[in-house]
Amino acid sequence: MNGKAKRAAAAGVAGLLLFVPAGAEKTAWEEIPNANIPAAVIQREVAEAVGMQVELSLPVKSAILMDQNTGGILYEMNADQKLPPASITKIMSLLLFMEALENGKIALTDTVTCSEIAAGFGGSQIWLKPGEEMTVDDLLKAVAVQSANDATVCLAEYVAGSETAFVQMMNQKAAELGMENTHFACCAGLDNEGHYSTARDIALMSRALLQHAGITDYTTIWMDTLRDGATSLVNTNRLVRFYQGATGLKTGTTNGAGCCLSASATRDGLGLIAVVLGAENSDKRFTAARALLDWGFANYAAAEITPPELEPLPVTHGTASTVELTALPPTEGIVIPKGQRDALTQTVMVCGVSVLIDVMDKAGGLNFLVEVMASVAGPTTICFWTAFVPAVISAYSSSSGVVMPMFLPMTPGLVELTGGDPIAIISAIDVGSHLVDTSPLSTLGALCIASAGEEEDKGVLFRKLLIWGLSMSIVSGIVCYVFFGILGF
Numbered sequence: 466m467n468g469k470a471k472r473a474a475a476a477g478v479a480g481l482l483l484f485v486p487a488g489a490e491k492t493a494w495e496e497i498p499n500a501n502i503p504a505a506v507i508q509r510e511v512a513e514a515v516g517m518q519v520e521l522s523l524p525v526k527s528a529i530l531m532d533q534n535t536g537g538i539l540y541e542m543n544a545d546q547k548l549p550p551a552s553i554t555k556i557m558s559l560l561l562f563m564e565a566l567e568n569g570k571i572a573l574t575d576t577v578t579c580s581e582i583a584a585g586f587g588g589s590q591i592w593l594k595p596g597e598e599m600t601v602d603d604l605l606k607a608v609a610v611q612s613a614n615d616a617t618v619c620l621a622e623y624v625a626g627s628e629t630a631f632v633q634m635m636n637q638k639a640a641e642l643g644m645e646n647t648h649f650a651c652c653a654g655l656d657n658e659g660h661y662s663t664a665r666d667i668a669l670m671s672r673a674l675l676q677h678a679g680i681t682d683y684t685t686i687w688m689d690t691l692r693d694g695a696t697s698l699v700n701t702n703r704l705v706r707f708y709q710g711a712t713g714l715k716t717g718t719t720n721g722a723g724c725c726l727s728a729s730a731t732r733d734g735l736g737l738i739a740v741v742l743g744a745e746n747s748d749k750r751f752t753a754a755r756a757l758l759d760w761g762f763a764n765y766a767a768a769e770i771t772p773p774e775l776e777p778l779p780v781t782h783g784t785a786s787t788v789e790l791t792a793l794p795p796t797e798g799i800v801i802p803k804g805q806r807d808a809l810t811q812t813v814m815v816c817g818v819s820v821l822i823d824v825m826d827k828a829g830g831l832n833f834l835v836e837v838m839a840s841v842a843g844p845t846t847i848c849f850w851t852a853f854v855p856a857v858i859s860a861y862s863s864s865s866g867v868v869m870p871m872f873l874p875m876t877p878g879l880v881e882l883t884g885g886d887p888i889a890i891i892s893a894i895d896v897g898s899h900l901v902d903t904s905p906l907s908t909l910g911a912l913c914i915a916s917a918g919e920e921e922d923k924g925v926l927f928r929k930l931l932i933w934g935l936s937m938s939i940v941s942g943i944v945c946y947v948f949f950g951i952l953g954f
Contacts, residue, residue, distance in 0.1 A: 528739070557670050725744070
């Protein structure tokens, strides 16, 4: 193959490093694309392979435990049950406040004037008066520590113009985060018709909030003051004071919701989010959240995935003696069961269409195909073979994803060795690659079988499609031979 063909076929070889628990009953990955794999996906696959299941006795209606780093779920109980979230709602409000800060829409030093609506909102508050001014920084503190409804509405109006407009922003953000079972009707969390969420969705927005580093400056405050010391603040989340590594996050209590809590904590690089909803009293919500966090820290640990240096892959009968293997960049940390770190195995996989082509090229596979086809063909018959061979391969592979990228770079070599017309050869490759689309071993053929009615004999259908596919392989070769070889089109 000449240099032009080589350049067309070449693509960097990538080694993909995947860690799975040794001895796991389930295959941790069935098909891996030539791309970075999100840590959350790896986390899910690891969890499924390990199959750790446990039943915890939690005095709440719903609960979930999430890995903060990857979003992997370590435990759940009725996690998709729609329930009133009470003031945990303010997690979404805080998320939008933090985004407004980072976008430059508002600043911590901005002075906000309290409206009559905000002052009269009721519930937990810092007793803002209409016309009273307070900085964004102090209002954030009041929301995060005291769960102040008046401060929340005051900031919501400042960011969006009105509480109603801000609630619309909350629902838009919920949709962006994939919170499929959530609808907000109030920015502060008062019981309202159509105001509900789930433990899973609350964990999602809690994780999103914790990605804003500055939020823990507020959520980890135990005691503070406002108005030059005249107003005392005590965090409604007592885990902040009494739980090792606590980073927040938010409590909630209403008659409709009961006592709720989204609790976050970090130890030894492992960040966990525990959400509990519908406890009968405050003690039970803290007991449940503590139990979830304790269980998570006792049974899981953070692990960094650092690919090793890969030795060159030896090649025999190729144009190069070795193929360089380069691992993808390190994956962000995942969570594994404690004691499994040393049992992790490393699997290096070479994958991707470009990788396949490059490996075949450097291993001499493309040259071999060119030489074999050229040995049995001439200027007239080469179009038969360049249609027939791709047609056979396309019967069990992707025409556009594999066959075309593999065969088109062979065109210069075939032209050089056979004297065939390059346009005719390319056209024959195209015809042969796409004519056998309904082979039962191809994607389209498999879909035909899968969608066949119950009255259809799928075994018979399989054989018919196979016969059709093989027949089209021959037909494509003959057609191309006649049109391009004999008639000279």
